[in-house]
Amino acid sequence: MWNGNIIEIATSIMGWIVIGILAFRIYKTQLEKPKAWKIFVVILVGLFSFSINWQVFNTLVQISILPLGVWILYVFLKRKDGRWKKYRRFAWLGFWANFILLSMALMAIPINHLVYPKDQPLTYLANVENVSIVAIHPSAKEHMLVKENLQKQIHNLKPKTFFSDEWYTETYMEAESSPRKERFPYLLINTLPKWGSGLATTIYIEKDGKGLLIVTPSKQYYFHSDELLIEEGK
The missing domain is CATH 3.30.1490 (Dna Ligase; domain 1)
Known part of the structure; x- marks a missing residue:
């Protein structure tokens, strides 16, 4: 039996597609190509941030404030020459991905109210x-x-x-x-x-x-x- 909200899932998938497209564009501009799985890990770590909660139309959303994941990656990658420069843009993409996913979550709210009106x-x-x-x-x-x-x-x-x-x-x-x-x-x-x-x-x-x-x-x-x-x- 289906128990998930299809609109929220669809908008989340759209957000990850946008993130994937941006990651690919960054990848194409680099002379030294990182491995795909390493890029994926760096983006995931970059997502980690200090956030505040915000209530929007009875929906709790998180707004990222401090890029904790980016700082962690910087400390870890700066030990080897050129490593931070190689992955820096992917790390920041991970942090900004929070806002991409947030925008998709906010987009889902009015669509949800339209398709699934709570007062009916x-x-x-x-x-x-x-x-x-x-x-x-x-x-x-x-x-x-x-x-x-x-x-x-x-x-x-x-x-x-x-x-x-x-x-x-x-x-x-x-x-x-x-x-x-x-x-x-x-x-x-x-x-x-x-x-x-x-x-x-x-x-x-x-x-x-x-x-x-x-x-x-x-x-x-x-x-x-x-x-x-x-x-x-x-």
Whole structure:
């Protein structure tokens, strides 16, 4: 089963292709040709750097600040005459490769939002043929999923706010005096997101049979249907 994000992988491959082209151009300009595997190692070491983290649209990216790999290569290669001069440009290419890969990662962000919109349930429920529900709380009654309604409603659902003062009071403030009321006592299983999205989600159904709570590693999305998504089991 495919579990990776195809857009991020494709843009990363594009970045390495660009790096490879630049390395080949440097190679062609040199009179003394280094071995290909040595060039590859030097570029990889050149990638090593001191970086800072930056959050962009819920995506963590790294910005290289200090070329630690280049410094290491300089100390190691300067011991032999001409060795540093021979590999210097490849070492710096390794460091600048961080920015090439960063630019590709930034390019992938808007494409991801366009192809896999996070605020649409269809992104997380691309195929509902094999989905079913399980009760995860004692308050849940025996119900079955109405796949036809789910398939019909999934194209029209819009995200809404599910936190409210009433829900907070029922869930937390009254929990000590009475059994906790679970608002999402059903779990939707065997769900399939859009191919190539690499999304890992947990999807709950509200006790009224109309609400969907989609939980991702970074965010929660709540959708409410006009029709019942579950009905009492027979």
